[in-house]
């Protein structure tokens with residue numbers, strides 16, 4: 001068999017938001033374990049940089065997960081999807097409740113909740129029956145930290161869908177990984193000091209790494225008897 005055919009025969013993993021942070025680390029881990037990552041993001045240059053890091057079996061597609069038509073086109077071009085990971089985030093919706101602007105929270109929902117919802121629904125007819133969907137949610141759903149009610153609403157909405165979808169979409173498996181504070185570019189536009197302060201709140205008293213989250217994603221994808229699970233990867237932050 002020719003090399004190109006061998007690559008085509010590998011199981012694929014489509015990662016929405018695969019050009020940075022947790023999604024990129026997931027693509028790297030998946031490639032190391034013999035999967036064929038297809039990463040999706042909005043920025044062509046970021047995708048090209050990521051492809052260089054991930055390895056020769058990876059490919060990329062430019063698309064905005066908020067654009068349903070674009071997602072449907074991408075999934076049709078891919079054909080069969082073995083595993084879908086949704087790691088996109090607009091990063092909006094944080095801040096004290098009293099001053100949180102409605103437009104910011106709406107932008108947060110657009111960038112995360114609706115991006116996840118759209119990607120999962122648009123992928124359905126393409127997912128193979130033994131396949132899986134893994135959402136990347138966030139510890140804010142349950143930590144009850146002041147200033148994160150908007151993020152709690154967004155991530156909480158996604159996490160509450162997981163058990164229901166796991167029943168409704170079986171035999172496709174549906175799980176989520178709920179990260180705590182992870183050292184990624186997501187923090188780049190947040191106020192100075194917030195990352196360090198948030199990192200110290202967890203019992204393990206440090207920020208997590210993207211590869212630690214990716215390891216959990218690969219476990220959920222690889223174990224064919226796990227569905228409906230929200231797996232905390234947060235240094236114990238959800239216990240605080």
Ligand SMILES: NC(=O)c1ccc[n+]([C@@H]2O[C@H](COP(=O)([O-])OP(=O)(O)OC[C@H]3O[C@@H](n4cnc5c(N)ncnc54)[C@H](OP(=O)(O)O)[C@@H]3O)[C@@H](O)[C@H]2O)c1
Pocket residue numbers: 016017018019020021022023040041042043044046063064065066087088089090091111112115136137138139178179180181182183184185186187
């Ligand atoms: N880092 C943390 O501490 C933390 C904690 C809890 C939860 N999370 C969640 O983990 C997920 C991954 O975050 P991260 O820390 O890895 O962030 P990141 O490094 O900023 O990566 C986000 C990725 O999503 C892509 N993306 C964003 N919006 C998109 C859209 N509309 N369509 C397609 N791709 C899009 C970005 O590429 P483009 O911008 O080029 O599109 C990038 O590849 C997010 O859902 C975030 O909420 C992160």
